[in-house]
Amino acid sequence: MAIKGTIIIDTELCKGCELCVLACPQKGLVLSDKINLKGYRVVELYMDNCTGCVNCALVCPDSAITVYREKKAQAV
Amino acid sequence: MEKQELKGKEIKLMKGNEALAEAAIRAGLDAYFGYPITPQSEVMEYLTEQIPVRRGLVLQAESEVASINMIYGAAGAGARVMTSSSSPGMSLMQEGISYIASAQLPCLLVNVMRGGPGLGTIQPSQGDYFQAVKGGGHGDYKLFTLAPSTVQEMVDFVFEGFRMAEKYRNPALILADGALGQMMEKVELPAEGEFPHVIPDWATTGKKAGRKQNVITSLFIQPEKMEQINIDLQAKYKAMESEVKSESINTEDADVILVAFGLVARICMKAAELAREKGIKVGVIRPITLFPFPTEVLNTTADRVKKFLVVEMNAGQMVEDVRLSINGKADVQFYGRMGGMIPDPEEILTKLESMMK
Amino acid sequence: MEQFLINPDCMVYDNHPVTLTGEPYHYCPGCGHGVIHKVLMEVVRDLGIQEEVIGVAPVGCSVFAYHYMNVDMQEAAHGRASAVATAIKRVRPQNYVFSYQGDGDLAAIGTAETIHTVNRGENILMVFVNNAIYGMTGGQMAPTSLLGMKTSTSPYGRDAASMGNPIKITELLAQLPGAYYVARHAVHTPNAVRKLSKAFKNAFEYQKLNRGTCFIEVVSNCPSGWKMSPVQSIDWIEKNMLPMFPLGDIKVPDPKTGNPVMVKNN
Numbered sequence: 132m133a134i135k136g137t138i139i140i141d142t143e144l145c146k147g148c149e150l151c152v153l154a155c156p157q158k159g160l161v162l163s164d165k166i167n168l169k170g171y172r173v174v175e176l177y178m179d180n181c182t183g184c185v186n187c188a189l190v191c192p193d194s195a196i197t198v199y200r201e202k203k204a205q206a207v
Numbered sequence: 208m209e210k211q212e213l214k215g216k217e218i219k220l221m222k223g224n225e226a227l228a229e230a231a232i233r234a235g236l237d238a239y240f241g242y243p244i245t246p247q248s249e250v251m252e253y254l255t256e257q258i259p260v261r262r263g264l265v266l267q268a269e270s271e272v273a274s275i276n277m278i279y280g281a282a283g284a285g286a287r288v289m290t291s292s293s294s295p296g297m298s299l300m301q302e303g304i305s306y307i308a309s310a311q312l313p314c315l316l317v318n319v320m321r322g323g324p325g326l327g328t329i330q331p332s333q334g335d336y337f338q339a340v341k342g343g344g345h346g347d348y349k350l351f352t353l354a355p356s357t358v359q360e361m362v363d364f365v366f367e368g369f370r371m372a373e374k375y376r377n378p379a380l381i382l383a384d385g386a387l388g389q390m391m392e393k394v395e396l397p398a399e400g401e402f403p404h405v406i407p408d409w410a411t412t413g414k415k416a417g418r419k420q421n422v423i424t425s426l427f428i429q430p431e432k433m434e435q436i437n438i439d440l441q442a443k444y445k446a447m448e449s450e451v452k453s454e455s456i457n458t459e460d461a462d463v464i465l466v467a468f469g470l471v472a473r474i475c476m477k478a479a480e481l482a483r484e485k486g487i488k489v490g491v492i493r494p495i496t497l498f499p500f501p502t503e504v505l506n507t508t509a510d511r512v513k514k515f516l517v518v519e520m521n522a523g524q525m526v527e528d529v530r531l532s533i534n535g536k537a538d539v540q541f542y543g544r545m546g547g548m549i550p551d552p553e554e555i556l557t558k559l560e561s562m563m564k
Numbered sequence: 565m566e567q568f569l570i571n572p573d574c575m576v577y578d579n580h581p582v583t584l585t586g587e588p589y590h591y592c593p594g595c596g597h598g599v600i601h602k603v604l605m606e607v608v609r610d611l612g613i614q615e616e617v618i619g620v621a622p623v624g625c626s627v628f629a630y631h632y633m634n635v636d637m638q639e640a641a642h643g644r645a646s647a648v649a650t651a652i653k654r655v656r657p658q659n660y661v662f663s664y665q666g667d668g669d670l671a672a673i674g675t676a677e678t679i680h681t682v683n684r685g686e687n688i689l690m691v692f693v694n695n696a697i698y699g700m701t702g703g704q705m706a707p708t709s710l711l712g713m714k715t716s717t718s719p720y721g722r723d724a725a726s727m728g729n730p731i732k733i734t735e736l737l738a739q740l741p742g743a744y745y746v747a748r749h750a751v752h753t754p755n756a757v758r759k760l761s762k763a764f765k766n767a768f769e770y771q772k773l774n775r776g777t778c779f780i781e782v783v784s785n786c787p788s789g790w791k792m793s794p795v796q797s798i799d800w801i802e803k804n805m806l807p808m809f810p811l812g813d814i815k816v817p818d819p820k821t822g823n824p825v826m827v828k829n830n
């Protein structure tokens with residue numbers, strides 16, 4: 132079973148640049164139709180296949196992404 | 208290198224530039240950054256020889272532009288710092304001085320003036336009066352400006368300059384000239400280590416837990432904020448007016464007043480002596496601080512004396528401030544020499560005689 | 565959403581390191597500055613040196629770097645960051661000092677300060693962000709703009725004969741004896757970001773040795789100045805920037821002697 136992970140996107144920090152979408156090896160992110168208070172369309176996690184690899188957070192220029200990953204002990 | 212012990216009070220025969228440098232070490236200079244230029248290169252030469260065996264640090268920068276920005280960095284980090292240059296070099300520093308004034312960093316600047324404009328000459332001049340007291344760089348700012356007229360004052364004003372700079376968080380400037388830098392006179396040097404310096408709490412020393420980050424900047428992009436900074440600066444400059452200093456000599460019975468700063472004030476004292484021998488009652492007013500300017504003393508003197516002669520080694524710069532101070536109450540005339548020429552007492556006397564006819 | 569994962573124990577990437585102030589960046593969408601700020605400050609956090617770091621911000625888009633980096637900082641005049649950083653380090657050798665400059669700041673108006681700072685081997689970290697354009701003033705030609713690159717002051721493309729060639733200042737600086745560690749990195753992929761993080765960590769660790777200047781160029785993007793989407797800018801970096809500005813170490817300390825040596829092919 133793949134490592135399970137998830138992310139939280141601070142949508143008020145997101146500027147919809149989609150660099151995280153490009154960086155996600157699972158193709159799990161998408162630019163949504165939701166619009167934040169600054170008027171940017173924001174990215175969301177739409178697939179249930181996140182591994183918590185942190186690639187999206189590393190390339191996020193706006194420090195908008197927090198990443199969580201299942202601990203090995205929990206995965207058993 | 209083995210460090211020498213702190214030096215005690217001494218009386219010595221010294222060249223102006225070297226006396227100033229020695230005074231800086233005795234005033235607890237932490238760092239000097241500079242670039243060689245005649246006629247003040249002895250300042251850095253003296254410091255590079257003395258500092259390694261005494262205390263502080265000295266760095267020859269790649270330009271005056273780098274020097275003044277090093278002054279900004281070191282002053283922002285809380286050090287007691289100084290740079291020195293001469294006219295063309297000071298022109299190069301003006302942008303940095305404006306930043307330092309805006310960021311409100313204490314430091315001591317020294318301009319040993321030479322004749323200009325342009326590359327000009329290496330002979331003494333007072334052609335940078337406007338640059339010193341009317342801004343020089345961009346924006347509304349003032350430098351606490353001291354004009355020494357003796358080698359002793361080259362020493363004393365180092366201490367005074369640092370004191371004012373640190374009291375007001377503002378750059379101070381010693382506005383000397385090539386002759387003062389090069390001449391030798393007897394000086395009394397204060398003891399070293401008696402002028403303590405505390406690193407201010409606003410300095411960038413590393414953000415300790417429990418305090419906010421310290422930022423040194425002159426960028427206030429919101430006009431409301433930038434205007435407020437300007438209002439605060441102007442209030443500070445107003446407060447600095449209480450530090451004004453001037454010297455009045457034989458003005459009580461005078462029929463005509465000579466006004467001059469720095470070296471020229473000494474020449475005027477001799478001219479006044481010659482004039483009195485010829486029966487012309489001449490007094491001398493010497494502005495010691497050029498900013499703040501001794502407006503009050505000039506204005507009140509003009510209640511009684513109706514003739515003033517301003518003598519400068521330039522085309523007529525301080526004379527504008529004298530006229531503003533006197534505000535039409537008396538006749539203000541000007542006599543100047545330019546381009547590195549020094550007026551002699553006789554030519555000033557000739558001018559005085561023509562005024563009294 | 566895997567709600568059960570959302571707890572501090574499972575957090576593997578914190579988007580709010582204590583070394584960032586948390587103020588939202590003013591940068592355009594997709595701009596590399598945000599990543600570089602973050603990586604630099606994450607390293608400061610990881611090394612536990614927040615209380616000892618003093619930074620110098622430039623003039624350019626990152627002029628407000630101190631709004632985001634939660635360390636003591638000074639804002640330098642255009643081009644003079646390395647002179648300011650020199651002085652800070654000289655009067656406070658116990659602190660870690662870094663400067664952060666763009667291409668116009670470091671490689672045009674500040675070239676003299678840049679070269680002489682490295683030549684003196686000042687014990688600081690110089691971060692050089694190269695996006696081949698003046699972003700803040702609206703997309704003018706930079707000293708590192710590529711040949712043929714269209715900018716607002718090279719509207720027909722940069723022409724070597726009249727505008728000069730793009731300057732590879734990092735390679736130039738590596739020649740100087742004062743340079744201790746010189747490398748070029750990027751932020752266009754997750755792996756590039758990981759390598760940059762390691763390079764920053766090396767640079768701060770080397771600073772303790774007092775052996776000379778650490779200089780790290782970061783090839784970055786400017787979607788607004790380049791007039792393309794952030795995603796397109798990543799492709800443009802790979803196709804156009806990296807052939808001119810290849811990534812990797814240029815000068816590194818020899819693991820045996822500790823003396824800096826040029827990496828082959830540079």
